[in-house]
Amino acid sequence: MSGITYDIANRIATITLNRPEKRNALNGALVRELRAAFANAEADPAVKVVVLAANGKAFCAGADLDYLQQLQGYTHEENLSDSRELMFLFREIYGMEKPVIALITGDAIAGGCGLATVADLSYAVPEARFGYTEVRIGFVPALVSIFLVRKIGEGRARELLLTGKLVDAAAAAQAGLINGVWPAGAIRQEVYALAGRLCTETSANSLKVTKRLVRTALDLPLDAALEEAARINADTREHPDCQQGIAAFLNKEKLEW
Structure with a gap:
């Protein structure tokens, strides 16, 4: 089964993470699928705005556990090549000519929080939690730190990156990590209304x-x-x-x- 779904309606492309049984966790294959989907949306003249969403209870729980275990056997060059794939994904989302809106209906952790960070606009349900938990497992939030410092400033970025703590959607909005919080029953309607306005009014x-x-x-x-x-x-x-x-x-x- 594909790790994403891709749909276009009313000049809005929706890229949906579709590994709910894995909490939409990232692995090499999913990163490559996401890169291809965003490239398609960027190149398609029928698309003006992109919405990044997710199926299941989590938006994206970071790296897949099986994938993390697999990485333990990689050489340095293999790890560098793999890291660059995620780097390219973040850079391509951040650098897209078309607006990207993250529709976050569950936890966005580590690399998943990175996706929320590089989107132009991010909106979440109150129950969603955000955090860069890499330091808790002896890893580092290397790639996302570059974008997070730009987005919310060095001081607030230090707190989130060094503590690895999880914050709720209200705190994430207050820090400037996301743009707003909407109830679960309204967020999809609100996000697509905003995307529609970008299509017709700008x-x-x-x-x-x-x-x-x-x-x-x-x-x-x-x-x-x-x-x-x-x-x-x-x-x-x-x-x-x-x-x-x-x-x-x-x-x-x-x-x-």
Whole structure:
């Protein structure tokens, strides 16, 4: 059975983790499936927004236990190659031109919490727990730390990464790890309503460029970053989406993207 399902409706691609009997835990095969699914969504002109969801009680419980045991027999080069597969997955989600929304209806632990971290927007049910528990088993949250520090700052990241503690959805939202909490009976409707608004109320080019601006904001010194932002402003003013949007605004016309 495939570790994921993939569906498209109303310009929204839904990638669903589908190993409920394993709490949607990650292994090499599932990481490769996820990479392929996100690549398909990125390349498909019929897709504007991606929702990452999960079947079962957990969103993603981190690494599969059988997989962890298997890794014990790997050489250094094999471990490095395997680690890079997860690195590529996180980087590809983080760098997608299309918005990614995580719909979290259960625990997101270790690598599963990493998926919540790299999504553009993440929403959870109150019962969901979050944590980077790697230090509890002698491992390190190496890959996710790069993204978490960018997302919530060094101080809060240190607390979560060093203690390996689990926090509930409300605390995760307060820390900035996720964007909001909705009841189980409402979260799916709310997430897809948000995805729908992104599809109909925002320019695809503007989403792409804004994601790039946020992603690279810390990469340059201030003056260089401002100069790059000015250049992007000028380029965007010449894009057909901007010209169409401004014309509709001036003419008081409702524009559906």
